[in-house]
Amino acid sequence: MTTRQDVEKMIAQVGLGDRAAFSSLYDATSAKLFGVCLRILNDRAEAEDALQDAFVRIWQKAGSYAANGYSPMTWLITLTRNLAIDKLRTRKEGSVDIDEVHDLSDAGPTPEAAAVASSERSQIDGCLDELDADRADAVRGAYLEGHSYNELAARHDVPLNTMRTWLRRSLAKLKECLSR
């Protein structure tokens, strides 16, 4: 079992240019991070590319990790997710048509998938429950599927600006709940 401290130590060593530590870090975390890439991109080849980009970035940025105040898995997942979404946006540029939007809508997160979340519910889950269900779905869709405002608006069948307002209000409410 790899603990948070183990991962932290590996990242610190990678920051010093330790290739063996990089190899261990990869072994310990690549499956979770690959899962993240697959979830966002839904395409194996692209997910592999994204994971490669992520580990190149991890190698380059590990030296400045300690200063950023993130817990190790948060840092790794956030970095990986952002790169995967960059790839997703590049792929979709100029190619969003109605059919595709409908396909995306069909491939959306199922209630079952959201329910797998485990028995130990996180604070964010509790706070999302306080939002209207479709607004909570929009936040989840943005985080877990990397949906853009355009896609969220199409999926929820509301105008783009309405979605923007929804989401910003939802974020304000979430913040209020999370700060309690």
Added chain:
Amino acid sequence: MTPVDDHDDDVALAGEYALHLLDAQARQAFEDRLKDDPALRRLVADWDQHFVSLADEIVPVAPPPALKARIHKTLFATPAKTTASVWRLLMGAGFAAALGLAVLVVLPPTELPDGFTPAFTAELAAEDQSLVVLASYAPDAGILRIDRQAGSARPGRVLELWLIADGSSVPVSLGVLPDQTATDIALPPALADSIAGGTLAISDEPPGGSTTGAPTGDVLAAGPVVSI
């Protein structure tokens, strides 16, 4: 309800940034602000820390084994530090024996096994990068996969591949590399056991390869075999 002031606005904006909802221009503008605004960085970090719990439901999936080698290659494609010592080793006194063991079987492409899963890899690179060869070895299949990424044999000469087993000073020929850049070599089981911890090297040889059983020309590239 509190009125929407700048702070509330930044809370939502930081959340949008964390969710990756800002368009490229807004994202860049936000990142410019982040550089000199620790409070804004803290807002983003708070969102990241909360949102990451949503990823708990994501099931880990093992990436294909070859990806690790690809990443290593991308990052560490500089000449290995051991190149100089290997060069001395190969050009030194240890060229005497090493006859008879070398068997090279180049498999036609149609016979390449599917699901090649390497456990060892070596980057053979000339100091000036004029020749770069990536080797990966799958013990299960007994296959050494060669990918020549830069450089080629000198005119009228060939490239010959050598293995120096860990703790040995005697290079063993793995044969002459064919002209194509990608090749699979079936390693005899006797050699397969020596590859872990060993060193692979490429020398410049006359057509047909070295006739002495040891490198006769320049050692062009070398690199240690590392486990993936």
